[in-house]
Amino acid sequence: MLNFYKLNKKMKILNQFTIALFSVILLSSCGSESPKKEVETKAEVLAEKVWEEIEVIAIGNTMMEMKYSVENITVQEGSWVRIILKNEGVDVAMVHNILFVNFGKRKDVALKANEVGPDADFIPSHSELIAASGLALPGETVTLEFEAPKKGNYEFFCSYPGHADMMKGYLFVK
Numbered sequence: 304m305l306n307f308y309k310l311n312k313k314m315k316i317l318n319q320f321t322i323a324l325f326s327v328i329l330l331s332s333c334g335s336e337s338p339k340k341e342v343e344t345k346a347e348v349l350a351e352k353v354w355e356e357i358e359v360i361a362i363g364n365t366m367m368e369m370k371y372s373v374e375n376i377t378v379q380e381g382s383w384v385r386i387i388l389k390n391e392g393v394d395v396a397m398v399h400n401i402l403f404v405n406f407g408k409r410k411d412v413a414l415k416a417n418e419v420g421p422d423a424d425f426i427p428s429h430s431e432l433i434a435a436s437g438l439a440l441p442g443e444t445v446t447l448e449f450e451a452p453k454k455g456n457y458e459f460f461c462s463y464p465g466h467a468d469m470m471k472g473y474l475f476v477k
Contacts, residue, residue, distance in 0.1 A: 355451075356385040361399040361439065364392050366465065371401075374472040376459070378451045386447040390439035397441050399461045400424060403433040403449070403474055409458045409467060416462035425462040433457065451476050 355378045363369035369392070378384050390399050404412045408431035415427035426435040434449035454476050461470035 352383045353379070353381075354385055355379065355382045356387065358387045358389065359401060361388065361390045361392060361397070361461070361470065364394040364397055366396075366469065369397060369399075369466065369469050371459075371461075371470055371472055375475065376472065377475040377477060380451055380454045380476050382451045384434075384447075384449055384451050386436065387444060388436055388439050388447065389444045390441055392441045394441065398438050398463050399466065399470065400426070400436045400438050400445070400463060401447060401459055402426065402435040402462050403457055403459045404429075405431045405433065406456045406458055409460050409471060413460065413462055413467035416467075417464050425464070427462075435462075438463070 357373070357376055357378075359376075360372035361369065362372055386401060388399065388401050390397065392399070402412060402416070412427060412429050412431055415429050416425040419425065419427045421438075424435075424438045426432070426437075433452055434447060436445045436447035439445045457474040457476065459472050459474055460467045
């Protein structure tokens, strides 16, 4: 009877070991396939997104001349917006970006942008900010991508110091 007890105990240990080994193999195989599925899912989502691409050119080489090539941008609610900001300026003071904010909040956000300064690309952490590009030096191009907010009217502007009153426009989401 003692031998049967020892044999039964060894069988239980062997069964537990087999279950543990099988569990490890199963979990590790699930882990290796997960990133593939995640990448495929992201690719599928990107393919399903409706993109609206708008080229905005920063023109002018003096404070009086500088402006965006467009004053109004219209996009569809829920679409993905790709703003290609081309800085055609050549003067070193013609550094530009583009920020999208809730309507009527341009001046508030511009004041905060001056406070955060160049280390933050003049982009403040602000509840009224929807999206913002990095700085484009003269001759550079930067791209900004974001999901269009809900239907309504919004503003965009350059937050580089002294530019917000000249370089501005409106975003209409239909």
